Amino acid sequence: MxxxxxxxxxxxxxxxxxxxxxxxxxxxxxxxxxxxxxxxxxxxxxxxxxxxxxxxxxxxxxxxxxxxRLIPKAPKVEYLVDLWDLWVDFLGLPERTLANHYRYVRQMIAKVNPKVLDTKWVKQWDLSPRTHRDRLGMIRACCNWGVAKGYLDANPYYGIKPPRKVAKEIQPFNNEEIKKILEGFDSLCPHYGPFVRFLLATGVRTSEAIGLQWKHIDFTRNEIVIKESLSKDLLGNGYTRIRKETKTGNIRYLNMSEGLRGLLLSLKKPGDTPDTLVFTAPRGGTIDADNFRERCWLKVLEAQGISYRQPYTTRHTMASHAIEQHISLTGLAYLLGHTDTTMVMKTYGHMINRPDLPDIPI
Structure with missing residues (x-):
């Protein structure tokens, strides 16, 4: 032997x-x-x-x-959702953390309710490559813990590879499309016309524009400070929002153009306080981004014959116009709220210093 x-x-x-x-x-x-x-x-x-x-x-x-085994072998777990619950309970995470990705992954698992060794359901996922990779990584971590605790003999998700990331084409709005969009809002949803103009002019995230207050605008210094957002409260009912720092935690100051200054001055009312929201829903409450998209944004794009792109495209539009107007990469990164140019190069690199084809006599 x-x-x-x-x-x-x-x-x-x-x-x-x-x-x-x-x-x-x-x-x-x-x-x-x-x-x-x-x-x-x-x-x-x-x-x-x-x-x-x-x-x-x-x-x-x-x-x-x-x-x-040093201690008796842990009982086998038959269904993945049961192992997931044991793992999440072991992690002891804050409620707000649990209400985000962990909740979405559990909902996805519970909907199919696969047995812990059944990995075929992964092929049915209709997710973006990034989301696919992130959620598969969380399930792998769960099963690694299951192996360490004796609930599993091996991790069945270990050898599963996420799909290749396919670069998505950025399709910012051109000048003609911008004109049509603004005309459409002025005609069909005039209340939101200034809100859309602000998104296009500044490229801020939707939650940052929704949370903008008059105290964030200094007409004397002619600048807007972006340091907060009004984001969905993951512990709420789906409609409530909470004030928090920006996505990257950065503070940035945007110099107002003459047109942007005039737009904001036209919105300010005598009774507004520093804490009053600059942009509101038609009845005066906080803008709900989902309602805005479904009831106005989609309606205007369809009426104007513009192929659908999500409201976030206003951010891409500002960035692409900035590149065309030769604003530096560091400057654009600052305007977008990034700490460096990494994301700018990754997202808009195909637009930067793009060479012409050689002049071939054909």
Whole structure:
């Protein structure tokens, strides 16, 4: 019989023993919850490995591996949603964190309710490559924890690869489309005309424009400060919003053009206080981005014969016009609220310093 040498290995921080015997591979965690970097846990795992080696030599090997576990093997989990709940409960995350990606992944799992070893449902995901990768990564992490705790013998999602990221074509609005959009809003949804003009002129995120207050506009210095957003409250009913810092946590100051200054001055009313919202819904409340998109944005684009692009395209439009007008990359990154030019190059690199084809006589 060939000698078997078993050594503990690092499995994402936990301890795992892997070996082959009689044509079968074995892989298990001898100390559920153990830490590979913990000297006591590591030495205990080494002792268990030695015991397995001796039992094999003595023809007394326990193929179930139960004899070699430091504590009784955790009960098997049949459905992925049950393992997910155990994992999330173990993490002890704040409610606001749970209400974001963790909630969406659980909803996705619960809808299909796959068994923990059934990975076929992944092929049915209709998600963007980035979302696919992120959610698969979370499920992998859940199953890695399941292996470490003894609920699983191996991670069934380990070898699944996310789809290749396909670059999406940026389609900003051209000058003719901008003209049609503004005419459409003036005719069909005049209340939101100034709001759309502001989005196009500044390229701010929708939540930043929704949360803009008069105290953020200084007509003396002729500048707008963007430092907050009014984002959806993930713990709310879907309509409530909370005031928070911008997505990247940056503060930026935007110099107003003459046209933008005139637009904002025309909106200011005598009774407005510093905390009054600059842009509101038709009845005076906070703008709901989903209602705006469904009831006005889509309506105007259809009426004006413009192919649908989401309101976020106003941000791409400002950026593309800035590039065409030779605003520097660092300047554009600042206007968009990024700390460096990485995202600008990644998103708009195809527009920057684009060479002409050589002049070939054809």
């Amino acid at each position: 060939r000698d078997i040498n078993i050594n503990p290995i690092d499995n994402n921080g936990s301890i795992q023993l892997k070996f082959s015997f009689s044509g079968k591979r074995y892989s298990f965690n001898p100390i559920p919850g153990g830490d590979y970097k913990n000297k006591r846990d590591f030495k205990t795992a080494q002792a268990i490995a030695t015991r397995i080696e001796n039992d094999i030599l003595a023809d007394n090997f326990d193929k179930t591996l139960d004899r070699y």
